[in-house]
Amino acid sequence: MRLIATDLVKVFPGVRALDGVTIDLRPGTVHALLGENGAGKSTLIKILTGVHKPDGGTLRLVPDGWQAPGDAAGGAGGRELHFGGPADAQLAGIGVVHQERNLVPAFSVAENIALQRMPRSRGLVDRAAVRRLAQGCLAELEVELDLDRPVAELSVAQMQLVEVAKALATDSRLLLLDEPTSALTSEESDHLYAVVRRLRDQGRIVVLVSHKLEEVFAVADTVTVLRDGRSVARGLALGNLTRSQVVDLMVGRAHADIELGARSVDPRATPALELEAVSTAGGHRDVSLVVRPGEILGLYGLVGAGRSELARAVLGLDTITSGRLLVGGRPVTIGSVGQALREHRIGYVTENRKEEGIFLEQTVSRNVTVTVWDRLARWGVVRDRSEDTVLARYVDRLGIRLSGPRQLAGQLSGGNQQKLSLAKWLAADCAVLIIDEPTVGIDVRTKAAFHELIAELAEGGLAILLISSDLPEVVTLADRIAVMRDHQLVGEVDNDHHYTTMSGRVIRLVHGESQESGAAEAGASETGAPETGTLETGAPRPGVPAA
Amino acid sequence: MTLPSLVETAAGPSGPRVRASLRGTEVVLAGLALAAFVVLAVTTGGNLVEPATLRAVFQFLAVPMVIGLSQMVVLAVGQMNLSVGVLTGLTAVAAAALMADRGWPAWLAVLAALVLGLVVGLANGLLVVLTRINGFIITLATMTIISGVRYGINGTGTYQGYSDGLVSLGRASVLGIPTVFLAAVVVAVLVWLFFARAVRGRQLLASGGNPLAARLSGISNDTSLVIAHALSGLLAGVAGVLVLALSGSVNASIGDDLLLPSFAAPIIGGVALAGGVVSVLGTCLAAFIVRLVDVAQAQYNINPRWVDLVVGAVVLGAVLLSQKRIGRGGT
Known part of the structure; x- marks a missing residue:
């Protein structure tokens, strides 16, 4: 089978996570999916696996051997897919191996592999059939594992293989591997790559989502690069690309340069x-x-x-x-x-405001003063009014919208909760x-305002x-x-x-790519564009993301 | 500089309304208590509002109130204390033994009972923090231990006449209000002040409501746990003293029937089992309603088994209601 996604759009409140993504997944290939944090990879995976529904665009499944008349690329053919949930994607033959392990530790290898389609006889689990199914899947991978061993006793690499086998157990024709080697040693990774190639040679589609460029170049045949929710390179043959070109595709050169950092710091x-x-x-x-x-x-x-x-x-x-x-x-x-x-x-404004920063059942006042109760208290007693005074200092400054100081924090919007967790630390008067x-x-909009505020705090002498x-x-x-x-x-x-130069330097550091930008900057990605596939150079998009 | 205000200012449909609904619970409970009282007064032909009956109603409300608060302070940090009932019994019997066997003056024995409660509560808290074992299990163990220890003091024997002064004080009334009930009200006010005003009280609620956020805001959750358990023990000691002052005779079986009421009052009163939300008023009102069920049983000569059934059903209903409330709140 062949899976074609065309012009996928997915909008979350305040964000266009996907803004026109096209990806063409052909049988018998290992297809790498690349992109920086927030480029839209996770969202795309979730759409392909039925977790999210796209707000626009189509997903089509083209059966093997099907050729659209007059369209060699298969552009108009096949069956359109509408997933109601992950189970539908599984039925369509799409399996996913997530970063997080989705195995039951106490169950045996065989039971985990067969978990999603436990063979039954007369209402009971058919243990012999479970073992046969698991054995078959492992044999396809040419992997040997003790079927009766509890998964908890396996190494991370072995668990990964069990996950792959589990995807095969549901007859997956397409396997999505999300950062499969992030926890593996290089030897274990090599073993996994061998399994990936085997899957490809069996005619399956393997989608490899990875941050590791060396891995992508070692295993994948083609690559799709996402940037700012768009597919800027679609199904390019990796053989024709250099690493530097791929980095350029990921970085883009579309960002407006914003000046918020002009501070004079005494070195x-x-x-x-x-x-x-x-x-x-x-x-x-x-x-x-x-x-x-x-x-x-x-x-x-x-x-x-x-x-x-x-x-x-x-x-x-x-x-x-x-x-x-x-x-x-x-x-x-x-x-x-x-x-x-x-x-x-020293103050720490946490990433995860709902879980780590906010007391939902407490008043807005108390949420802001939690760091200064000791200072507000006399004889261990805090007056509500003194808390309200502290809060009042930040309501206007941060533009917190609330009905009153005794409103519960849980009733505020996410952005306002974020402001509370920042206000809490501003109140603490940290250095x-x-x-x-x-x-x-x-x-x-709030993001831009947050940026201004953070810059202003630094100007005020905060480190x-x-x-x-x-x-x-x-x-x-x-x-x-x-x-x-x-x-x-x-x-x-x-x-x-300057976003263009900075992002290039930073991303090269992230990927262990020592070559300085500049050489590739001359437009290698355009002029050196390989002949297969399509390459879309990012046109300048104003207002991204904080201007 | 001002950050732009977000458009979606008011609480969305998914905004939690725990506090708002907590007030709702208190109002409903107050209405329910009043209605039940009136119905009971009318159907018993005014018997309930006879001074003697009325006095008994409030006298025997004191212990359930305090024991409910004792449970509430550990619920505040998301813990449970299964040992509150037997600890009440232990402190009562221990104080009685000190007076009757050792000849301690009543005030000193009362103080000893309070200290004993505090120390056992402190031990519960320290065990929870040091072993990292769930408080339910720790207090299940200490409950069993204390249950045995109670009988070690005087076997199954009963102490009587340990302190005429204490007992006459316990049975006295001020302006028609029983002294033990007044004491319970004072305790309730203090507990309310603790949670409403004291830094420690706020820290307990923060630790209970969101331990991770509390820790990342500079609060020591371990300290919160120890303080909550110690306070719970102290309140159990208070309940023990009230039993001592009110009944005039105590034995080792005291406290066996207090565990369910200790949970019933805060749970019906709208206290979150998960921690972070308390209601002193709700807990006291709920204890009053449970007390009225007892009174109704006595007045109508209902089989006492029915009382347990009713209280159990009300607890279940209250939990279901609060779950529905929280579910709607979306927290």
């Missing part, structure tokens, strides 16, 4: 926060960074690179195993957020703020460590950009606020 000022060769129990090794008063240090990296975890280690939520942490030039040890706040004036993904899930997966955001705000990969810093660049 000789004592750093407000300094990490000296810090290693953590969470796996960071020799991370060194410096944030000075009045400066924004952007910490960029792919999701899972260990940036939030680094912040947590600084705050004592994770153990620092070696290295030094200095606050205002003095070495310190921090054991809790409370200690960071009270003794060192250092670690701000984690401040604008995820926020509409464009800010800005953790963000939103590259335009980092380039807009940061004075310097540190890049983290696999729990290590792989480089740091001074930000010149």
